[in-house]
Amino acid sequence: MSYRTRLQQRLEETGRPLRVGLVGSGQMGRGFAAQLLKMPGINLSVVFDVDRARAEEAFTQAGVKPSSVTDTDAAITAIENDESVALSNVDEVGALPLDVLVEATGVPDVGARTAVEALSSGMDYATLNVEQDVTVGRYMLQLAKESGQLYSVCRGDEPVETKILVDFARDLNFEIICAGKGKNNPLDPYATPDKLAAEAAQKKMNPKMLCEFVDGSKAMIEMAALANTTGLEMSKRGMYGPASTVPTLHDTFRLQEDGGVLDRPGVVDYCIGPVAPGVFVVVRSDDPYVVHEMSYLSMGPGPYFSLYRPYHLASIEAPLTVYEMALDRTPSHTSEHWTxxxxxxxxxxxxxxxxxxxxxxxxxxxxxxxxxxxxxxxxxxxxxxxxxxxxxxxxxxxxxxxxxxxxxxxxxxxxxxxxxxxxxxxxxxxxxxxxxxxxxxx
The missing domain is CATH 3.90.1210.10 (Antifreeze-like/N-acetylneuraminic acid synthase C-terminal domain)
Incomplete structure (x- = not known):
């Protein structure tokens, strides 16, 4: 049964929508808000941003007029009446009657603060802030277990979507050789926000966010998060990051003894080229009949094969984590390992x-x-x-x-x-x- 149907059933059974709060209404937060507000049985009850006007815009862009209240007591009443509010003081988030808090600032310290408040107050906590997870994800997981609530990195970004492919491959008993992503931007390790200001304005992005993508930081963060949720290892310091295409992924990411770039199996890495915005897992089989069947299914001659998803939808997919947590009591991504x-x-x-x-x-x-x-x-x-x-x-x-x-x-x-x-x-x-x-x- 679809989450859409189950959320509607939940609304009918409980008499109130699932109440979700959002911290941060930049590019990622606004994408999340726009998609979440289309789902029945769920209410984006509050958006926090240091710029309250920007928090209001996260609602108005989707045709929702937020309440004019600004103090905590009035916000509590409004949320209990299934209204939506825009606030600037995130320190009061623990007082609000929310089911799930989603954090989308990309600032590790903000993520840590809001996570502690949410979990302490009986809320599940989901984050689009992978930067936070690679820094304190193991401790966050322990705190969530202690609270009886859930902590998760959100669907939509490459670590979670690649993890789904890894789980699929493992369930089919393939050997995992490499899991990774295509890098979206040409790599410039010396990029600065000033150099990228014009490009950022054209793309309607924060120059610091674009700089994090271009200088490779985001790829490093995402692949470390993938390693820590799957138990795979980092290929080497900085990773190989070779050029590749979708048809040649299983040639690029095979062992060096077989003509590839890797010195061992079971690693994460990324590539440059027209693989982005997709994610992939390169697998290997030593079973002659499986190799025959995979070849018959147009997956290549073997014994290496690539499983490829041609997209990741970033904040547009992130609401799926809220549904998984609320209805299935399952996180999408946690750092169960620390490799x-x-x-x-x-x-x-x-x-x-x-x-x-x-x-x-x-x-x-x-x-x-x-x-x-x-x-x-x-x-x-x-x-x-x-x-x-x-x-x-x-x-x-x-x-x-x-x-x-x-x-x-x-x-x-x-x-x-x-x-x-x-x-x-x-x-x-x-x-x-x-x-x-x-x-x-x-």
């Missing part, structure tokens, strides 16, 4: 005393790595570097380590990363209640 990390390389010579301006800027770019190598080299996660101050010079193209920076220890995402690292060492970490109380005392 990969994302660190940062300097885009230019950085000087002691400089402040790192974060993802999608002129200072650093994301670089994915095998978790063990990352830990052994003392690398610092990309997601905690916004606002960090350099303690010494770092030359261009060098990976940043904890010794290179002084982190903003007041940041919740930094604190949560410290707790996740403590868990990895077998130590105790704060409970959800303790974490929330410590944050509210700040």
């Amino acid at each position: 990969s990390e994302v660190g940062a390389e300097a885009k230019r010579d950085l000087k002691a005393g400089e402040v790192i301006t974060g993802i999608g800027t002129d200072t650093i770019r994301g670089v994915a790595d095998k978790a063990d190598d990352f830990l052994a080299d003392g690398c610092v996660p990309l997601g905690v570097l916004a606002g960090a101050r350099l303690t010494r010079d770092v030359p261009v193209d060098q990976m940043l380590t904890y010794d290179d920076v002084e982190l903003d220890e007041s940041s919740l995402i930094v604190q949560m990363r410290r707790h996740q690292e403590a868990l990895a060492r077998g130590e105790q970490a704060p409970t959800l209640a303790e974490l929330r109380e410590a944050f509210r005392r700040r």
Whole structure:
């Protein structure tokens, strides 16, 4: 039975729609809102944005007029009356009568803050913020289990859609050689928002978001998230990123001994070329009859075959995660494994005393790595570097380590990363209640 039908049945049985909140009404948030508002049996009860007018636009673009209330008590009443509200103060989200909170800012610290509030208040929490997941996803999963609620990365982005292909291949008992994505933009590891300003304006994008795509950071983040949800490994630091086409995927991503780029099976990687915006899994079979059948089905001569989905619909598909969580009590994507990390390389010579301006800027770019190598080299996660101050010079193209920076220890995402690292060492970490109380005392 379709989710559309089941949501309608839920509405008839409970007498009220599923209440969803959204944090962030930029490009991703607005796409999510537009699609969600088309579904019966569900209400986008609140949109939070630092620019309240932009939050209102997320409703009005879909023909919904939000209530004019701005304070929390009035917002509670409006939501209980199945109205929609636009608010700017996300710190009050825990007081609202919501079933699911969706976060779409792309800012790891905002994601951490809203996740703690939502889970503490009995809401399920879904995020389009993969940057947050690759930074503290393992700790987030523990906090969600403790709360009895669900945490999930949203459908639509490449990690979740590729995971679905990986699960399909595993259910068919194929050997996974490589899973990955086609990169949407030509790679320029030294891209800056200023250089991309005109292109960003043409595409109606935030220049920092476009910069994160072009400099490769987003691909690194997404493939690390894919590795951590499937248990696959990072192919190598920075990945291979070869050129490929859809018909040649199974030739490109085969083992080196068979003419491909990979030194071992069971990895994630990406490619440049007309594979984007699709995702893929390259598999192998040693069964002669299976190889014969796959060849008969026009999948190639074998023993390598590629499974390919030619699209991912980003925020347009993200509502599917809300439906899965609410109706099936199942997350779409969690970091059940920890095989990969994302660190940062300097885009230019950085000087002691400089402040790192974060993802999608002129200072650093994301670089994915095998978790063990990352830990052994003392690398610092990309997601905690916004606002960090350099303690010494770092030359261009060098990976940043904890010794290179002084982190903003007041940041919740930094604190949560410290707790996740403590868990990895077998130590105790704060409970959800303790974490929330410590944050509210700040």
